[in-house]
Amino acid sequence: MERYFDEELTKLKQKLLRMAGLVEESIELAVAGLKEQKDEPALEVINREKEVNQLDVEIDEACLRLLALRQPMAGDLRFITSAMKIGVDLERMGDLAVNIAERAIELNKVPLIKPLIDIPRMAKMAQTMVRDALNAFINRDDLLARDVCCRDDEVDSLNDQIFRELLTYMMQDPATIQRAVGLILVGRHLERIADHATNIGEDVIYLVKGKTIKHNIDSQRSSVCGDT
Amino acid sequence: MERYFDEELTKLKQKLLRMAGLVEESIELAVAGLKEQKDEPALEVINREKEVNQLDVEIDEACLRLLALRQPMAGDLRFITSAMKIGVDLERMGDLAVNIAERAIELNKVPLIKPLIDIPRMAKMAQTMVRDALNAFINRDDLLARDVCCRDDEVDSLNDQIFRELLTYMMQDPATIQRAVGLILVGRHLERIADHATNIGEDVIYLVKGKTIKHNIDSQRSSVCGDT
Numbered sequence: 001m002e003r004y005f006d007e008e009l010t011k012l013k014q015k016l017l018r019m020a021g022l023v024e025e026s027i028e029l030a031v032a033g034l035k036e037q038k039d040e041p042a043l044e045v046i047n048r049e050k051e052v053n054q055l056d057v058e059i060d061e062a063c064l065r066l067l068a069l070r071q072p073m074a075g076d077l078r079f080i081t082s083a084m085k086i087g088v089d090l091e092r093m094g095d096l097a098v099n100i101a102e103r104a105i106e107l108n109k110v111p112l113i114k115p116l117i118d119i120p121r122m123a124k125m126a127q128t129m130v131r132d133a134l135n136a137f138i139n140r141d142d143l144l145a146r147d148v149c150c151r152d153d154e155v156d157s158l159n160d161q162i163f164r165e166l167l168t169y170m171m172q173d174p175a176t177i178q179r180a181v182g183l184i185l186v187g188r189h190l191e192r193i194a195d196h197a198t199n200i201g202e203d204v205i206y207l208v209k210g211k212t213i214k215h216n217i218d219s220q221r222s223s224v225c226g227d228t
Numbered sequence: 229m230e231r232y233f234d235e236e237l238t239k240l241k242q243k244l245l246r247m248a249g250l251v252e253e254s255i256e257l258a259v260a261g262l263k264e265q266k267d268e269p270a271l272e273v274i275n276r277e278k279e280v281n282q283l284d285v286e287i288d289e290a291c292l293r294l295l296a297l298r299q300p301m302a303g304d305l306r307f308i309t310s311a312m313k314i315g316v317d318l319e320r321m322g323d324l325a326v327n328i329a330e331r332a333i334e335l336n337k338v339p340l341i342k343p344l345i346d347i348p349r350m351a352k353m354a355q356t357m358v359r360d361a362l363n364a365f366i367n368r369d370d371l372l373a374r375d376v377c378c379r380d381d382e383v384d385s386l387n388d389q390i391f392r393e394l395l396t397y398m399m400q401d402p403a404t405i406q407r408a409v410g411l412i413l414v415g416r417h418l419e420r421i422a423d424h425a426t427n428i429g430e431d432v433i434y435l436v437k438g439k440t441i442k443h444n445i446d447s448q449r450s451s452v453c454g455d456t
Contacts, residue, residue, distance in 0.1 A: 085313070
C-alpha cells in the first residue's frame, strides 16, 4: 500500500514536470511566431494544447486517487492539494500561451513596428519562472520558490515599460495602433503567466514552511527580495 | 465526529458565499468608479481586498482540516477539493476587480470618450455569472452550472465588440488612445472574471456528473447552449 502510494506520487510528479515542460515550450513557440512573423510555431502551440489539457485532467484524477487511497499525513496532504492547484495554474498558463499564439497569427498580417526585443526577453523570464517554480515544488526548495516570487516584480516593471513605449508609438503614429494594442495584450498575457508561476512559488513556501506568504508578499519581499 | 464534519462543511459553504458576495460587490463598485468617474468606489474595492484575501486563506485551511479530519467519501472528497479550487478562482476574481479599480482611478484623470454602456453591461453579466456559479456549487445544480458556462460566450462576444469599437475610436482620434487602451484592458479583466466563473461552473458539472466537460466544452455547448 505504502509502495503503491509512493509510486503514484512519483507518477504525479512526472506528469507535473511534463506539463510544465510543455507550457514552457509553448510560451517559447508562441513568442517565436510573433517575433519571426511565422504562423507555424504559433499553430504548433494550438496543436499541443490538447496534450496540456489531457495532463490537467490526469493530474487532477491522480490527486483525487491519492487522497482517496488513504488518509495522507499533514505533509503529504498539503503536497497533494498543492499539486492539484499547480495543475490548475499550469493549465491556465497553457491557455495564455495559446492566447499569445492566436494573437501572433493575427499580428503576422500587420507590418512590424520594430524588431521585438523586450517581449521575447519577458517571455524568457516567464519561462524560467515556470521551470524554477516546478523544480522548487518537486524539491521542496523554499529558497528557489522565494526567488521566483521576487522575479515577478521584474516582469511587472518590464511590462509597464513595454506598455508605456507602445502607447507612445500609437500617439506618434496612429498607423501602429492595431499592432501596438496587440503587443500590449501579449505583454499582459506574459505578465499573467509570471503571476501563475508566482502563485506556485507561494504554494511551495506554504508547503515547506507551513505558513502562507500570500497576500502579504510585499512586506515579505522588502526583507527577502531586497532592491530587485 | 460526523456532526462536527457537517458543521465544518456548513461553515465552509458560508465562507465561500461570503467571498463570492464580496467579489460581486467589488466588480460593481470598480465599474461604478469608472462609469461615474469617481475614485471613492474604486478605493473601497482596494480596501476590501484584505477581507477577500483573508477568506481565501480561511477557506484553504478549512478544506485541509476537513480532508485531514477523516477520509471523506468520494462525493465529499470531490466537494472539498472543488471548494479549494473555487476559493482560488474567487481570489483571482477579487484581484481582477482590484485591477479594474486601479485602472478606474487612473482613467478618472482622462476625459470620457462617451458614456460607458457596454462595459457596465458586461460587468453585470460577469457578476451574475459569479453568483450563479456559487449557487450552482452550493446546491449541486448542474443545469445552472451549464447555463453559466454557456453565458461565457456572450461575454466574449461583447468584449470583442467593445474591443473593435475602441480600436476604431483610437484610429479616428489619437487623443482617445490612452483612455481607449485603458478600457480595452478593463474589458479583458471582465472577460477573465467570466472565465473564472466558467471554471467554477465546469467544476460543479464534474462534481455532480462525475465527468469533466473541461477542454471539450465547445462540443458540449453545441448541444447544451444552442445558438446563444
